[in-house]
Structures are given as C-alpha cells and as structure tokens.
Amino acid sequence: MTDVTFVKDKHIQYVIEQDSHRSFEYWLSEHLRMNGLYWGITTLATINSLDALPKAEVIDFILSCWDDKSGGFGSFPKHDSHILSTLSALQVLRIYDNELTMISSEKRTKLVKFIKELQLPDGSFQGDRFGEVDTRFVYTAISALSLLDELTKEIADPAVDFIMKCRNFDGSFGMVPGAESHAAQVFVCVGTLAITDNLHLINQDIKLASWLSERQVLPSGGFNGRPEKLPDVCYSWWVLSSLAILNKKHWVDLEKLEGFILSAQDLKEGGISDRPDNATDIYHTCFGITGLSLIDWKKYNFKEIDPIYCMPVEVTKNFKKWKNLSS
C-alpha cells in the first residue's frame, strides 16, 4: 500500500488557479489553452468537482475561440482552427451539455465539413490545412466526429487502413507508417480502432498487450513511453487506457502505478508532475488523475473514466457515434 494521500482539495485549487497565475509563461501557452481547458475540466469532472469552475464563463470562452473562416475551434480567441483544439472544445462542451445546444446547426455543419476535409486520400488526417500528418490527428478527428454522432464508414474505413499501416514489428504503433512505436501513439491508434469497432484487427496475438505491460519499470512502478526511457506520469494514461481497452489492465501492477502517480503530486501547491519532485502542470495533473480513475475510481470516489475517450463514462455512454444511428 502506498502511504501518500491524494490531495483532492489542493488539486481543485490548482486547477482553478491555472487561470490566475498570469505570468509570462501563461501567455506563452495560449496556443495550448483549449487543450489546457480540457485537461482542467476533465480533472475536475473526474474528481466530482466540475462546479469549481464557472460553467457559463468556460462555455463563453470556448465559443469565443470559434474560427468561422475554417469552421473549427482555435486554441484561443483569434487563433486558427486546428483539429487538436477542436476536439478539446467539443469534449468540454459535451461534458457540460449532452445535446451540445450551444453549437448552432450552422456551426455544426461547418464543423463536420472542417473535420472531414482534413482527411487525405490515404485515410490519414492532417491537423490543419498546412499538411502535418500524425496518427494523433486520425484519433482526434474520429473521436470528434463520433462525439458529434457524425461518424460514417466512408470516413472510418480508410482511417483504419491508415492506422494499421502504422503498426510495427513489435506489435505497437507509431505516428506515421515506418515510425517507431510510442505509447501515446498506441493510445490514439487503439482508441481509433475501438471507436470504429475494429479491435479484432489487433486482438489475434499478445504482442501489443505485452509491449504495453513492459512499459512499467522499477523501482518507481511508473510507465515509460518507449523501451529504455524514463517513466513519466502521462503514460499512466496512454498505457493503462490502451490496456483497459484490450481488457488487460491486470497485466501491470496497478498498486505500484498508483504509488508512482501519488508520489508525483505537489502536496503543498496541488498539481502533478511528470516525475516526483519536478514542476507540475495541468497536462500531467489530468493524466495522473484520469490514470487513478482507471486504477480504482470507486476507492477515490471519482467518476469512472472512459478509456477510449478520456471523458467520464456518464458522458460517453450517450454517444451514438455513427451518423446513421443518430437521425
């Protein structure tokens, strides 16, 4: 058993104060603000404290990031749309409102068009019109379409073909075909396969689950992202969610992982860092806490987190995903 406690109240305070410590570094991170908001809101939702931030203000902020020219959300007002900030915006909005009533049907049409047009002939997705391709964007696009209940086979099938081209000889996945396996890319690839009901493509052997279970290292009990690299709290999410999707959470030592996450908390100021005694940030705080939810949400009196969407199950259970089912 681990002897470090979970300092819930400090973490709530930490999330609330994200927006008030407006140091120079805060302004430099505008390009990540929408993702940051998603990390903060997911943290709060998971620990049953969504009310700690003013709902109306959060929604207003998100809507102020709408980029009407391209039909997606940017990371901050006047910033360009990108698939990453668009998914984050939709996730937060749907956490607040299952019907997404704040998005007009006109916006909704534009959104679907924006996302679909990012798909390239080989099934992959670019992040925006400037051409960067990465399995991250495939997941992000597929996840966004599915939470709009707008996913279609025409979009999903080629995307899945692309994902499978990114599988490596170690059973794991990389960012593009030929790229080295990496745990965060595994999450996006397995997540895409799970959303599109294609897990049978990777369930024939134990290679992938074995690779994932080998990410847990001693003495810390934390997960690394690639062989022979240092452990990092964020992989608690990327690796454990993938294992959860594959029904193999028990292939790692959950108690040791729990200890590692808890030991990376800043007990005085709240927040969680990549490794114990390092500087905290909202990204590691989110993935540490969602990791704890995957480990044992009941014990912490958290909300159960969906390993496929990284959102509370009570939200994702309403997803219809496919377009033809939603009409």
Place this chain on the structure above:
Amino acid sequence: MQHNVKRVNISAELKKLKLEKDQLKIKRYQELTAKLFDLRDNNTYTQDAFNETTTLLLMNPEFYTVWNYRREILSNIYKPVGANVDDYAQVLNDELQLVLQQLKKFPKCYWIWNHRRWCLFELVALHRVNWMYEFAVVSKLLELDQRNFHGWQYRRFIVENIEKESVAKDPSHEKVILLKIKLDEFDYTTTKVQSDFSNFSAWHNRGNLIPKIYKLVHEIEVPAEFKERVKLFDNPYDILIHELDMIKTGIYMSPEDTSIWSYYNWLLTDDFFTKAYSKEEYLKVLHNQLEVISEVNELEKEDNGQDNIWCLKSIIFTKTLINKQQRGEVLTDEIKSYLKILIKIDPLRKGKYEDQLRGVVGIV
C-alpha cells in the same frame, strides 16, 4: 507541458515579484500579438509584418497561428506570377536557418518541424531544394539526442525524399539507386547500435530496412561495387544468423535491455525469416539460441542467485517456438514451471503470466 523541470516552491512574495517583473515582457508580447492579428485581419502581407512574426516566434515558437500567418505572407509576397524565383529561394533558405536555430533550442516542438517541412516543399516546387543539406542537419541533431523521436522521423522523411529525387534524375537505375541509399541507412543503424545497444530507434529502422534491401538485391543485377556489401543479404537465413550474432554481445553485456529482446523476437517470428528456410534449419537456430540464453542465465544466477527475468522470458519464448515446430503441446510442465518463477521474480506482470498459465492467452 513540463518535462524534466525540477519543482521549486517559491513563496507568494517571490511569485508576486516575478509577476511584476514579467509585466513589461507580457505587455510587449500582447501588443505584438494584437498588432499581428490586426495586420492579418487586414490581409497585410508585407516585409514589416513578416519581421514582426520573426520577433514573436523567437519569443514563442509554439505560436502556430503566427507560423500560419508567416506562411501566408511568404506565399503572398513571393508566389505571385512574375515574382523572382531566386528571391523566394533565398528567403526560404534563410527561413531554414532560423528554424534550425529554434530546433536546437526546442527539439520537441512539432510546429517548428512542421514549418521546416513546409519550407522544403516550397523549395521542391522551385526545384531548389537541397535534401543532402537537410540530411547533414538531421544527422547532427541525432548526434545530440540519439533517441529524439522527431529526429528519427525527420531522417526517414529526408531519406525518402533523397530517394525520390535521385530516382527522378536517373529513372533507369531506380533500384540500384534505392539499394545504395538503403545500404547506407543500414550501415548507419549498425554504427548506432554498436555504440549503444539500447538504441531501439536504430533497431527499429534496421528491422524495417532488412526486407526492403533483400527484395532489391534479388530484383536486380547488383553492380560490382556493392557486391561485398550485399553479401549478407543473399538469403534470409544468412541475415538471421548475422543479426543473432550481433545481438549476442548485447545479450551478454546487458540481458535486461528490452531493445535487444524486442528485436530478437522479431528475428525469430517474422514471416520474412521463418518462411525462408527449412524446419530443420529453423529448429537448429532455435536450439542454438536457447543454449546462448541459458548460458547467460546461468551466469546471472551465479551472480544474483536467481534467474534473470529477460533470459527466462526469452527461454520461454524460444522453447515455445520449438514446441510449436514439433507440433507438441505448448503449455508444457516445463513452461508452466518457468511461468511460476516469473510470477515471483517479475511480479509487475504477474497477471499476464497467470493468464498464460491458465491458457487464457498464448505464450508468444
């Protein structure tokens, strides 16, 4: 996202002090940001606006919207019909210099790598790209950080483009050209793994190159100058023996190294190898490997008083492959007894071994 930054708990007073000190910087940053957004709203594509984006991007290389604006300015000034190609090529090359300086400081920033790619394709359109220079750049960057994810990906991207360009120049020798380039890349991975067996990024590339080189060697009449270098690629069996011999040193030196074992598993199970020789040959290889690993395990036992986790896993793996070949039972009493030892000495993955013991999942 902060990685590898030590936590410092500063007092409220110091925080306030920092905030006060920051005010000037923040003001300048915000004014510049606002100014650039205004300029963009007014479709301003001028050298002055371009220079302002430089200032802002030096302050914040993650500001993707400003990179986008910068690209719009470049396209608008230099791409119209009649614009001077030399001027644009010069500007793009300057751009590559700026990006390189930033990459040295922020080697993990996606937006910078992205902008570099964009510039290169603009140069391609002008027929002015210098892929060999890029190749030198990425080689240097990989020297600084052997496992940089972006660096390795960028190297593959550059090599792919060098291949395309070289083939376009001399299409009748396509396969010879590709062979030479891939052999050079293969040699590069040899150097990398020999200097550090743990460099899985290099093993990964090596594993991907082998079947491609083999295929090329057997599709063409190999020129005399390559004869010596391609000898190894005569048949998958020779490659297998060569590679197993190579990782043997690594196994003796550090049997805990997961990079080597991952490569080992591939060598012994991929169709490229297993379908290329007889069952007898395969079994002989497996038995030889079993001997090597058992010996290392015995040495480890003498030193540490217990089985080495990775040796034992690989003994199980290799024995199972043998059992499968002999069409015998896979979950033998011997394998079961090894799994039970693993449950004790590698308790992190206890659940996996228990599943294997119960026959819920396979062994390999």
